[in-house]
Amino acid sequence: MIALGYIVPTIVAAFFIGFFAPLVGIVVGFFIHIIVLQIRISKKIDRLMDRLDGKNINT
Known part of the structure; x- marks a missing residue:
C-alpha cells in the first residue's frame, strides 16, 4: 500500500x-505515507481505548 503511494x-x-x-x-508519496x-x-x-473502557481502572 505504502509503496504504491510512491x-x-x-x-x-x-x-x-x-x-x-x-x-x-x-513528495506526493510522503504525504500519502x-x-x-x-x-x-x-x-x-481506538482499539486500545475500547479495551480500556471495558476495564474500570479507578475501582
Missing part, C-alpha cells in the same frame, strides 16, 4: 513533468 505518483508525473517525476513521486500512518495509529488508539 510508485503511482512517480509514473503519473513522468507523463506530465518528465525529468522531475521522481521528486514529485517522493503520513496519511496512511495516521489512519493506522488512530485505529490502534
Whole structure:
C-alpha cells in the first residue's frame, strides 16, 4: 500500500513533468505515507481505548 503511494505518483508525473517525476513521486508519496500512518495509529488508539473502557481502572 505504502509503496504504491510512491510508485503511482512517480509514473503519473513522468507523463506530465518528465525529468522531475521522481521528486514529485517522493513528495506526493510522503504525504500519502503520513496519511496512511495516521489512519493506522488512530485505529490502534481506538482499539486500545475500547479495551480500556471495558476495564474500570479507578475501582
